[in-house]
Amino acid sequence: MIYFDNAATTLLCASAKEILQQDFGNPSSPHAYGLKAERAIKKAIKEISTPLLCDPKEIIFTSGGTESNNLGILGAAFSLKSASNKSLKFHILATNQEHPSVIEPLEYLSTLPGYSVTYAAPSEWEAHICEQTAMICMTQISSDTGDIFDIKELAEKFPKAIIFVDGSQGFCKIKPPSYADIYTFSGHKVHGSMGIGGLVVKKGLRLVPIMHGGGQQRQIRPGTENVPGILAMSAAVLEQYDSQHQNYELVKNIKGILSTLANEISDTYINQTTEVTSPYILNISFIGIKGETLVNMLSQREIYVSMGMACRTAKKESPLTSMGFSKERAESAIRLSFSCMNTEKEALEAKEVIKECVTQLRKTAKGR
């Protein structure tokens, strides 16, 4: 099989697999077995803080990207209100390429008194940002197109606003932005297991917890820590951090090979809205055929790609049309996403198969 759907989830790395087979005590238990688990977590936190460019104390673990985004956005928004005059108004600005786990908590906030939300491409933000803008939400890398967002200058201009960055697709691939006040990440996007993730909350910023329970993780995120998940993620992250540049070059080459499809097949376009995009994601349209049909056809040949972000497949509206691409282009798009486990050989093979399938499908789609 050729697995090119790494933006949906990655395959477990060997060191993570090994850890997931082990037993662990409860890190809150009083005995030596529990203490061993607690110490293992402490060590993992230290290790993972290096690529996260943060202090170990700033890390909170969660069940994954969705929970991290919810806790980061809602926790910060609620704390804004509790820390100030209750009648104040808070404006939140977000990009138009956010993941549903960012959009939905924002939509929820906008139903509450005092909060309003604007979605726009960062290039249009100057027109929307105002005195009341209290939070800015930005996905670091768009999971649909691989677009990379960077708002360094803007962040410097508005030092008071909380900058929330969804790093699900960026972590371990590019550096977390230094201006992020909250940075979220997910284990299974970096060859760790599903069900683990976390967020960095910069010192001085308080989050109101959205779950209540035991006193774990400074009461911000109670619940017994997912010890195997944390350790497996940490092992996976370390492995990739050491070879980050090497991986980047490898994946860049793979994306380069598959990008040439746009030159070699007529009516084929790469979908991106920013000048710089992540080498880990390629969104490409073959006008005239349905993305879903091509995905199914490639699946029969054991080449696994997708139409776009997995979390949105249940919803009908296409993210590409909301970015301004034509319906034709949105319908015919597929997303290929790569990892350090992919090879140049796979890229070359997949390219040929895609060419074959597109030609075959276009033959049937003629005149449509």
Place this chain on the structure above:
Amino acid sequence: MKKVLLIKYGEIALRKGNRSIFEKKLASTIQNLINDSNIKTTREQGRLLVENINGDIDADAVIEKIRRIFGIAAICISYKLDDAALSNLQKAALMTLTEDKTTFKIETKRSDKRYPMQSQEISAAIGEYILNQRSNITVDVHNPQVIVWIEIRNYAYVYTDIIKCESGLPYGSTGKGLLLLSGGIDSPVAGYLMARRGMEIIPIYFHSPPYTSERAKDKVIDLMECLCRFIGPSPLYVVPFTETQLYIYENMQSEKMTLFLKRAMFHIASIIAEKEKAHCLITGDSIGQVASQTAHSIAAVDSASNFAVLRPLAAMDKQQIINTAKQIGTYEISILPYEDCCTIFVPKHPEHKPNAKAVASLEAKNIALPKLFSKAAEQIEPVQCPSTN
């Protein structure tokens, strides 16, 4: 006196000559679904009696197993009295009346005409007894809070709780139909309605990878799982349709595409129906819903099959269909957004009023088609539903 279930079966009771065939069929269906040797289902003068030979029946558990059986109009959670003496009826009636009730009425049905009192007299005598025993309750013949039903048959029965069920006719008692199941909202409802009229359903699904995804197939299997709750375990026949579909797409006139594809499905379905000894085809067509469901289009498609084609939704509004789909639990599955074979090869300008003869003769020119049809019918893959994985 013990707790039993008394089954009312509505429409079967109207049958004269073959009533006992229906009764036996229904009793055996009930017995099979309960699947417990301690529980016996017997015929009891216009009712079916379900009882535990060792004592009271666990009403909730048994009802959950049998309440979706077609042919059952209602289930009465009843006391069965071996001795129908008036004093026994009176005591049982009092027992069924909970303390919170303030008005009641007694209704008596006497099938055993040898019983010494007439229905009216029995009701009056029991009512009087209750009024004497309870000071806080009165009779209200027009709008009572509760009706206590007394039935005098081989045994006597006393009950207040009646659970309305599906009605219809026992599954398999009115023939066998091949159901063209698509994954949309309509066809599962069509299958349900025909099964409720007693027809045994053989579902087939046309699968066209890669134009239809594996998930679309899973969706149909999930829909079958819903239907199985009414009809019991059943195989789903998956027909490989890609080759036929592509042939038609590449060789035949595009504004008639949907008609040719539907005709192809009918041809294939007929071959399978022949083999399965089915009596008809069943589709979810609703008149006027889309271009291929106008009377003209239906006429243009029907000649592709030698079998009668039943369309139970023909006269139903979309909202009615949706309501039934929700009620039987298929709606939520049907609206999942996976392509089914109808949605991809749709012409831009489909014909609304095709000429039936013209369509058939255009089709006949493609001599390669019959071979494709029989090949597809031969290569069907049965999937057991509900699935075990």
